[in-house]
Every structure is written in structure tokens, then in C-alpha cells.
Amino acid sequence: MVPEINKLTxxxxxxxIRAGAFSSVELTRAVxxxxxxxxxxxxxxxxxxxxxxxxxxxxxxxxxxxxxxALLGVPLAIKDVLNVAGQPCTCGSKILKGYTSLxxxxxxxxxxxxxxxxxxxxxxxxxxxxSTTENSAYGPTRNPAAPDHVAGGSSGGSAAAVAGGLALxxxxxxxxxxxxxxxxxxxxVGLKPSYGRVSRYGLVSYASSLDQIxxxxxxxxxxxxxxxxxxxxDAMDATTLDKSVPDFAAALQGDLRGMRLGMPRExxxxxxxxxxxxxxxxxxxxxxxxxxxxxxxxxxxxxYAVATYYILAAAEASANLARFDGVRYGFRAAAGDSPIEMxxxxxxxxxxxxxxxxxxxxxxxxxxxxxxxxxxRAQKVRTLIRRDFDAAFTQxxxxxxxxxxxxxxxxxxxxxxxxxxxxGDIFTVTANLAGICGLSVPCGRTRVGLPVGLQVxxxxxxxxxxxxxxxxxxxxxxxxx
Amino acid sequence: MNxxxxxxxxxxxxxxxxxxxxxxxxxxxxxxxxxxxxxVCLGYPGAMPVMNAEAIHQTVVxxxxxxxxxxxxxxxxxxxxxxxxxxKNYQITQYDKPLCxxxxxAIVVNGAARTIxxxxxxxxxxxxxxxxxxxxxxxxxxxxxVPLMEIVTEPDLASADEAMAFLLALKQTLLYxxxxxxxxxxxxxxxxxxxxxxxxxxxxxxxxxxxxxxNTFKGVHAALLYEIDRQSALLAGGGRVVQxxxxxxxxxxxxxxxxxxxDAHDYRYFPEPDLLPVVLxxxxxxxxxxxxxxxxxxxxxxxxQSYGIPVYDAGVLTADRAVADFFETAATRCGNGKAVSNxxxxxxxxxxxxxxxxxxxxALTPETLADLIALVDRRTINLPTAKGLLPELFxxxxxxxxxxxxxxxxxxxxxxxxxxxxDQTLEANPRIVQDFLGGKQAAAQALVxxxxxxxxxxxxPQLASKLVAEKLAARKG
Numbered sequence: 001m002v003p004e005i006n007k008l009t010x011x012x013x014x015x016x017i018r019a020g021a022f023s024s025v026e027l028t029r030a031v032x033x034x035x036x037x038x039x040x041x042x043x044x045x046x047x048x049x050x051x052x053x054x055x056x057x058x059x060x061x062x063x064x065x066x067x068x069x070a071l072l073g074v075p076l077a078i079k080d081v082l083n084v085a086g087q088p089c090t091c092g093s094k095i096l097k098g099y100t101s102l103x104x105x106x107x108x109x110x111x112x113x114x115x116x117x118x119x120x121x122x123x124x125x126x127x128x129x130x131s132t133t134e135n136s137a138y139g140p141t142r143n144p145a146a147p148d149h150v151a152g153g154s155s156g157g158s159a160a161a162v163a164g165g166l167a168l169x170x171x172x173x174x175x176x177x178x179x180x181x182x183x184x185x186x187x188x189v190g191l192k193p194s195y196g197r198v199s200r201y202g203l204v205s206y207a208s209s210l211d212q213i214x215x216x217x218x219x220x221x222x223x224x225x226x227x228x229x230x231x232x233x234d235a236m237d238a239t240t241l242d243k244s245v246p247d248f249a250a251a252l253q254g255d256l257r258g259m260r261l262g263m264p265r266e267x268x269x270x271x272x273x274x275x276x277x278x279x280x281x282x283x284x285x286x287x288x289x290x291x292x293x294x295x296x297x298x299x300x301x302x303x304y305a306v307a308t309y310y311i312l313a314a315a316e317a318s319a320n321l322a323r324f325d326g327v328r329y330g331f332r333a334a335a336g337d338s339p340i341e342m343x344x345x346x347x348x349x350x351x352x353x354x355x356x357x358x359x360x361x362x363x364x365x366x367x368x369x370x371x372x373x374x375x376x377r378a379q380k381v382r383t384l385i386r387r388d389f390d391a392a393f394t395q396x397x398x399x400x401x402x403x404x405x406x407x408x409x410x411x412x413x414x415x416x417x418x419x420x421x422x423x424g425d426i427f428t429v430t431a432n433l434a435g436i437c438g439l440s441v442p443c444g445r446t447r448v449g450l451p452v453g454l455q456v457x458x459x460x461x462x463x464x465x466x467x468x469x470x471x472x473x474x475x476x477x478x479x480x481x
Numbered sequence: 482m483n484x485x486x487x488x489x490x491x492x493x494x495x496x497x498x499x500x501x502x503x504x505x506x507x508x509x510x511x512x513x514x515x516x517x518x519x520x521v522c523l524g525y526p527g528a529m530p531v532m533n534a535e536a537i538h539q540t541v542v543x544x545x546x547x548x549x550x551x552x553x554x555x556x557x558x559x560x561x562x563x564x565x566x567x568x569k570n571y572q573i574t575q576y577d578k579p580l581c582x583x584x585x586x587a588i589v590v591n592g593a594a595r596t597i598x599x600x601x602x603x604x605x606x607x608x609x610x611x612x613x614x615x616x617x618x619x620x621x622x623x624x625x626x627v628p629l630m631e632i633v634t635e636p637d638l639a640s641a642d643e644a645m646a647f648l649l650a651l652k653q654t655l656l657y658x659x660x661x662x663x664x665x666x667x668x669x670x671x672x673x674x675x676x677x678x679x680x681x682x683x684x685x686x687x688x689x690x691x692x693x694x695x696n697t698f699k700g701v702h703a704a705l706l707y708e709i710d711r712q713s714a715l716l717a718g719g720g721r722v723v724q725x726x727x728x729x730x731x732x733x734x735x736x737x738x739x740x741x742x743x744d745a746h747d748y749r750y751f752p753e754p755d756l757l758p759v760v761l762x763x764x765x766x767x768x769x770x771x772x773x774x775x776x777x778x779x780x781x782x783x784x785x786q787s788y789g790i791p792v793y794d795a796g797v798l799t800a801d802r803a804v805a806d807f808f809e810t811a812a813t814r815c816g817n818g819k820a821v822s823n824x825x826x827x828x829x830x831x832x833x834x835x836x837x838x839x840x841x842x843x844a845l846t847p848e849t850l851a852d853l854i855a856l857v858d859r860r861t862i863n864l865p866t867a868k869g870l871l872p873e874l875f876x877x878x879x880x881x882x883x884x885x886x887x888x889x890x891x892x893x894x895x896x897x898x899x900x901x902x903x904d905q906t907l908e909a910n911p912r913i914v915q916d917f918l919g920g921k922q923a924a925a926q927a928l929v930x931x932x933x934x935x936x937x938x939x940x941x942p943q944l945a946s947k948l949v950a951e952k953l954a955a956r957k958g
Contacts, residue, residue, distance in 0.1 A: 099526070101526075102525065201529050205529075207754075209754035236529060237755075238530070238531055239755065318561075318749075319569075319749075322561060322571055323526070323570055327565050328523060328524070328568065329526075339563070366561075366750075368747050371751075375751060
């Protein structure tokens with residue numbers, strides 16, 4: 001048996017199964033063994049080994065029956081915010097304890113049709129609200145590169161699973177950086193597609209106008225492969241665009257000659273962690289060596305992005321999370337005298353403090369008398385931020401930036417200071433506000449070994465561009481030592 | 482002091498789409514609780530709404546029928562409040578960009594014609610239905626997500642009678658438009674009533690009271706009479722009307738406070754991020770306009786002109802689109818519009834009332850009625866025979882000509898045969914003959930009746946009358 005097949009890339013695994021080097025069952029066993037060995041990471045909050053092996057067996061049988069499939073027999077980890085029929089979907093919250101998904105999310109259905117198998121549910125900040133995966137009812141996830149540090153969030157479980165060899169690849173969701181930031185913290189690749197590229201049907205909504213499902217993987221190539229399977233118009237999600245899905249594999253082959261890559265001035269600021277700044281600048285220098293022309297651009301409204309994001313995301317969340325009331329599914333507190341009483345108790349006991357904070361904030365900014373000052377104003381600023389990017393992309397093909405101002409926090413470091421945590425989202429929330437696509441690629445480590453990511457931002461529906469840049473950088477040796 | 486009421490209505494109309502507003506579940510009424518539900522209309526985690534294009538079409542058609550301006554850019558919003566019958570705890574509705582603006586409904590009350598202005602028509606989703614039992618409450622979500630059109634009027638109505646006339650005229654137009662069954666028993670049409678009174682001569686409207694969830698027109702009428710009296714008496718006694726929402730109790734015939742302005746919800750409307758705005762191009766709207774069904778008033782005029790029936794008849798027949806359709810089919814087939822109109826207005830509508838059913842539910846078809854009338858017109862059967870056949874045709878249907886042949890109901894039209902019956906009758910009823918000869922004209926009718934009876938109803942009544950008159954005249958002479 002091949003040693004550590006759980007650490008192969010998805011493409012290697014597909015080739016290995018196809019060539020008969022190992023079976024899906026063997027691969028899944030290796031993944032399950034790693035999962036048991038690294039249980040302390042708390043990457044998964046639910047896992048059914050027997051069911052995973054059953055799915056793997058079915059994949060092997062399908063292979064023998066002559067069936068193919070881009071992902072046939074590949075074990076994936078799924079963030080606990082995506083519905084997989086028959087599995088729990090708690091969103092890292094107590095309030096969805098006991099809920100079992102009735103249906104597959106569209107992204108899941110497409111991966112399933114391509115032959116993927118779903119090992120288990122990965123940990124996350126409750127309802128994707130957080131940047132550390134510490135706001136989970138199921139305990140924090142640890143960073144495989146440095147277990148006393150957080151894995152990032154909110155897709156921290158998925159990032160830790162991929163980086164730690166507990167899955168070949170994973171799905172996360174990215175509302176303000178929740179795929180890219182944990183990928184950067186853990187040292188794997190994370191891709192946030194353009195808004196409307198991947199169906200959100202079956203993704204439990206946090207902020208509907210910002211949410212996107214994205215892959216976390218060991219290589220840009222694997223992320224592109226998963227994206228290709230999931231992408232495209234879905235009749236069940238009115239916000240998906242009817243755009244043809246390009247051949248992302250072709251984009252992997254391109255080099256950087258003739259590309260103009262922009263460095264936004266506002267993303268290289270004083271106060272950044274110097275090691276992060278150095279690693280990102282070295283990566284940009286590498287891109288230049290590879291033939292790209294580097295230009296400086298400006299995104300002048302960047303300083304308003306975090307405030308804009310937290311107003312809009314909280315506003316949408318306050319309505320999106322209203323359905324968790326104990327009436328139809330999930331957790332219900334001991335009934336009070338009236339429905340209102342029951343709602344209050346259920347939601348007070350079922351939601352964690354960060355979720356409650358954002359629901360209250362969102363309720364406030366939508367209240368009559370405050371709507372214009374907050375929600376409406378934020379929508380206007382959002383338009384300005386989008387225009388910043390429109391203007392920047394007339395000067396360059398893609399942007400190169402850090403993913404975060406600092407590497408992974410120590411466990412507990414931001415728990416008492418939510419504002420500090422919010423400010424860490426400064427370089428990622430803009431892509432969600434503008435609806436554009438973004439990629440996080442490992443580009444180095446700090447002295448103590450914490451991974452650092454390079455962010456490649458591309459225009460809406462310009463995934464080929466960021467994939468081309470990320471793949472070329474990766475091919476040139478990837479993370480700068 | 483005289484007080485003048487101002488009334489505005491918010492009418493909720495369930496559209497006649499096959500599926501719900503945002504999912505593929507059936508809208509059929511009467512299924513077992515929670516059998517027409519899915520993750521979308523149950524508000525399950527991750528489910529998303531998808532627009533029902535037919536609901537948009539039906540709302541625009543309603544707007545065009547009611548003379549509204551159609552918004553080429555319209556959008557949906559979330560209206561947030563917590564209630565167990567609302568799966569997502571927000572309702573998807575339209576806040577500031579409804580599909581239709583303006584428009585009006587013409588009414589006639591006590592001979593006076595007025596147009597009641599509409600503010601807007603918007604589209605939203607219905608909620609589930611709560612039922613309360615001894616120890617618990619239940620919710621049926623079959624209704625949750627059924628497309629619901631809300632028609633809002635200006636406060637133009639000045640009396641309970643006008644409100645009633647408005648509702649009837651609106652219902653008639655919606656039935657003509659084919660956008661709703663408007664079945665009140667099934668909750669297709671529900672209504673919130675806003676009413677205020679002010680001293681005669683005062684311009685500014687008084688403080689308004691809202692009466693929620695009225696589901697019968699009679700209820701609206703009675704509640705308005707009560708509320709106008711209550712508010713007028715309050716003002717006359719030096720009191721003040723409090724802005725509040727009230728509930729109508731049909732049993733006691735009174736309204737009761739539900740909540741005051743202070744506990745009004747803050748609905749926190751914001752644009753629905755899961756749906757794109759609805760953009761209608763002018764050409765589409767014009768195509769829909771071109772395909773509009775005839776309006777009731779236009780049809781009244783046309784029926785008078787095309788079928789030569791009185792204006793009154795046309796009014797009765799067009800009150801219900803199904804009745805007017807029935808009339809036109811039958812009148813075209815037998816060519817005797819006035820007879821068809823008479824039959825419908827007297828016999829058919831009476832039978833519908835007695836059996837408490839609709840035309841669609843009874844067995845009588847317009848073709849059958851036309852054939853029955855044709856048999857009379859051709860003097861194959863007489864009118865009483867035809868009338869005698871109607872209840873059976875109404876209940877079980879059938880071919881009138883075949884029934885007549887099978888049962889030997891054909892009219893006795895032979896003068897010699899009827900003449901013999903007349904002679905027999907005169908012989909057998911000397912007293913009545915004497916009465917006639919003594920000057921009692923009505924006695925002749927009694928004798929014709931006896932002739933008809935003797936013929937077991939089959940004699941041609943006109944011929945029988947003529948022969949009776951002739952033979953009586955001969956005796957007189």
C-alpha cells in the first residue's frame with residue numbers, strides 16, 4: 001500500500017484509483033485513520049466511519065462496473081453549514097442539534113454525481129460568524145501547523161482537515177473571508193468563487209448577498225477541479241448566473257507572461273505583521289520574475305469595508321436566522337406560556353454569544369429610524385467599493401494582496417475582543433462586498449512556522465485569471481521559504 | 482353632529498397558480514395538513530425561494546384589468562415578525578416597488594356611480610394556518626407560500642354599502658381576469674379594513690382603526706356599520722378614537738381591541754437578497770394587455786347588442802363570468818337569446834341557489850339547455866314539459882331529444898285530437914262552463930288547464946286555449 005495516501009492531491013488520488021494502485025475504500029480508511037490519530041485537532045464535529053466506507057465501497061463497485069467520474073471515490077470533508085441528505089447539519093450551533101438534512105445542497109449533489117464521498121462534517125464558527133472557529137458549540141479547532149493556534153474561520157474545520165491530511169479536499173463557505181482566511185492560517189489553498197458562480201441552494205444562509213461556497217484543497221489544481229464540478233446556473237438559486245463555466249483546467253497551464261497584476265496600495269499598510277508583509281512581497285516579486293508586470297493600484301474605499309460588511313452581513317443574518325425558532329426542527333427550550341416565550345428561551349439558549357451579538361446588531365440597523373443611516377448608507381458604500389474594483393480591473397488582470405494582516409492567532413487571543421477579530425477581515429471582506437473572486441495560496445511561513453497566504457483577487461467571473469496566477473506561482477515552487 | 486366615514490381596504494387574494502409562489506408544491510385546497518410542503522415553504526435551513534412566473538403574470542393581468550400602471554422594475558422585500566404560522570419568520574413581500582400602482586374600481590350605490598381609487602397591488606406569500614386545541618396548537622403549512630396578491634385602496638369608500646359594492650365589483654373583475662377562484666369559504670379572499678370618521682365639513686381624516694382578517698363580505702359590512710357607529714358615538718360623547726387594531730367577533734356583532742399603535746410591529750423591511758428584481762419589458766406588458774379578457778362592463782354592452790336581451794338581463798348574466806359564458810354558448814347554439822336569458826335567470830339560478838352549487842358543479846351544460854329550448858321553439862314539446870325536464874338534466878344531465886322520444890313527451894299538436902279533448906272537458910265541467918257564460922273570464926283558463934291535464938301535459942297549450950275559446954264562444958252565441 002502507498003504510504004500516506006491520505007496526503008495525496010485529489011488529482012493524484014483519482015489517478016491512483018483509476019490505475020488500481022489503491023481503492024476508494026483503502027483511501028477512505030487512510031483518511032479515517034488520520035482523523036482518529038488527529039482527533040485533538042477537532043476538525044470534524046460529526047463523522048460516520050461506517051457510512052463513509054459504505055460510500056467508498058459503492059464508488060469502488062461503480063468503478064468496476066465501468067463508471068467514471070471526475071471525483072469517483074474521493075473522500076471530501078464538508079463544512080457543517082451545507083446540507084448533505086441524511087447527515088446532521090448543525091452549523092456549529094446548539095440550536096440545530098438533532099436536525100437531519102432532508103436534501104443535498106446543489107453543490108453537494110453535483111459533487112456526488114461526480115463520484116465524491118462525504119466523510120463527515122467539519123467544525124466552524126457558529127453560523128459562519130467568526131474568524132477563528134472558536135465560536136463553535138462543539139469546541140475550537142486547532143491549527144495543524146501549530147496546535148496552540150487557531151485554524152482560522154469560519155471554515156476552520158475544513159482548512160485543518162485538508163492541511164492535516166484528514167480529507168483530500170473540503171468545502172467551506174466564504175461570506176467575508178471564511179474560506180480564504182483559514183486556508184491562509186493552515187497552509188492550504190482556498191478559493192472563493194464570484195457571487196453567482198456556485199449555487200447557494202442548501203448552504204445555510206448567513207448573509208445571502210455575500211455567501212459563496214468554495215473549495216479548500218492542497219493545490220490550486222484541486223480547487224479548480226472542485227470548482228468546475230460545482231459551478232454553473234442552478235434553477236433552485238435565482239442568484240446564480242447563467243454563464244457558461246470555463247475550462248478551469250486549461251487556465252492551470254498558463255504562465256504569467258503578459259499578465260498585469262496590481263498591488264493595491266491600501267492593502268500594504270503600517271501595522272501589518274512584518275513577516276506576513278515580507279512573505280507576500282516576496283511572492284509578488286516571484287510573480288514578476290515569472291513574467292507578470294506589477295502595477296500599483298488604489299482601492300480608496302477599503303477603509304470603510306469592515307464597517308460596511310458588518311452592517312450588511314448582520315442585517316441579512318438577523319432575518320436569515322429568524323427561522324431557528326424551535327417550532328419545526330432542531331433545539332427547542334422547555335416551552336414557555338406563549339410562542340413568544342418559547343422563541344425567546346429557545347434562541348437565548350440555542351445561539352452562542354457572537355451569533356446573538358450579530359442578530360441584535362442586524363435588528364438594530366434595520367429598525368425604523370436607523371435604516372437609512374446604517375443599512376442604506378452601507379449599501380451605497382458597497383457600490384463604491386465595487387466601483388473601486390471595476391476601476392482597478394481596467395488597469396490589471398488580477399490583484400495580489402495579503403489574505404490577513406497577521407498569521408493565525410493564539411487560541412483565545414481574540415475571544416474577548418471581537419473588534420480586533422473583525423479588523424482582521426479587512427483584506428477579505430472586500431471581495432464579498434464586490435462579488436468578485438479570490439484565491440488564497442500558501443506563500444511562506446513565519447519564523448515559528450505559521451503559514452502565510454497570498455491572496456489573488458480577480459474580477460467577477462474571472463476565476464480563470466486567479467487560477468492561472470495561483471497555479472503558476474505554485475508551479476514555481478509555491479511557498480517562499 | 483353628522484360624522485363622515487372614510488374607509489380603505491386591503492384585500493388579500495390567493496392567485497390561481499398550480500404551484501406555490503416560491504416552490505413547486507401544489508396550491509390545491511383541502512389536502513391533509515402538511516402534505517403539500519417542502520424544504521422551501523417550510524423554511525428549512527439552506528432552502529431558497531424561486532419566483533413563480535405565472536404569479537407575476539396573473540398579478541400584472543389583474544393590474545391591467547383594474548387600470549393600474551405596471552412597474553417595469555419591481556422587487557421583493559423581507560417583512561420580519563415572529564409567528565408560528567410563518568416558516569421563516571419573515572414574509573417575502575413587496576415594500577416600495579410593487580408590481581402595480583394606481584388604478585380603480587367603478588361602483589354604483591343607490592344609483593350613484595363612483596370610482597374607488599387603488600393605491601397599489603403587490604405580490605407576497607401566504608402564511609400557514611394555526612389551529613388551537615385543548616392542550617396544544619398545530620400549524621398546517623399547506624397554505625404557506627401560496628401566492629397572495631394584496632390590493633390596497635385609497636380611503637375613498639364612504640359607507641359600509643360602498644365597501645360591499647367595491648368588494649363585489651372587485652371579485653367580479655378578478656373572476657373575469659381568471660386570476661383567482663375568489664372562493665371565500667376556502668379563504669381565497671381576505672380583507673383588512675381601515676376605517677375612521679370625522680365631523681361633516683372637516684377635511685382632515687379622523688384617527689383610523691384597523692379591523693384585521695375579515696373573511697366574509699357580510700362580515701365586512703356588519704363590522705363597518707358597528708365601527709362607524711362606535712366611533713361616531715365616541716366623538717359625539719366628547720371622546721377620542723384611539724389608533725389601534727381591532728378584531729371582529731361575528732357572534733356578538735362587535736369589534737374588540739387587539740393591539741394599539743404602541744405595540745405595532747417594526748417589520749424591518751429590506752430587499753430580499755435571494756431574489757433578483759422583476760424587470761418586465763414594455764413589449765411583454767403590452768402583449769399581456771392585448772390578451773386581456775373582456776371587462777364585465779364591456780361584456781354587458783355587447784350582450785345587449787349581440788343577443789338582443791334587455792340591459793337588466795345583461796347585468797344579471799354578467800355578474801358571474803361563468804354564467805355569462807354559459808349564456809353565450811347556449812344562446813349561440815339555439816339562436817334564442819331572450820329565451821336562454823329567461824331560463825337562466827329564473828330556473829337555472831334558482832336551482833343553483835337551492836342546490837348550493839356552481840354551474841361547473843352541476844350536470845347541466847349550455848348545449849343541453851340550448852337543445853331543450855330548441856325543442857320548445859320547434860314546438861316538439863311544450864314549455865311545461867321542458868320545465869319539468871330541467872331538474873333531471875340539472876342533476877344527471879342527458880340528451881333532451883332522446884328523453885322526449887323515450888318517454889313519449891312529444892307535444893300533441895293535432896287539432897282534431899285536441900278538439901276531442903276540449904269537447905270532453907266541456908261536457909265534464911258544466912259548472913265552470915256556466916261560470917264563463919255568466920261572465921267569469923278566468924274560467925276559460927281553468928278549462929284549458931283541464932284539457933292539459935287530460936292530455937297528460939302534452940297538448941300544445943296555445944292550440945288548446947284557442948280551441949277552448951272558440952268552442953265557448955260558440956256556446957255563448
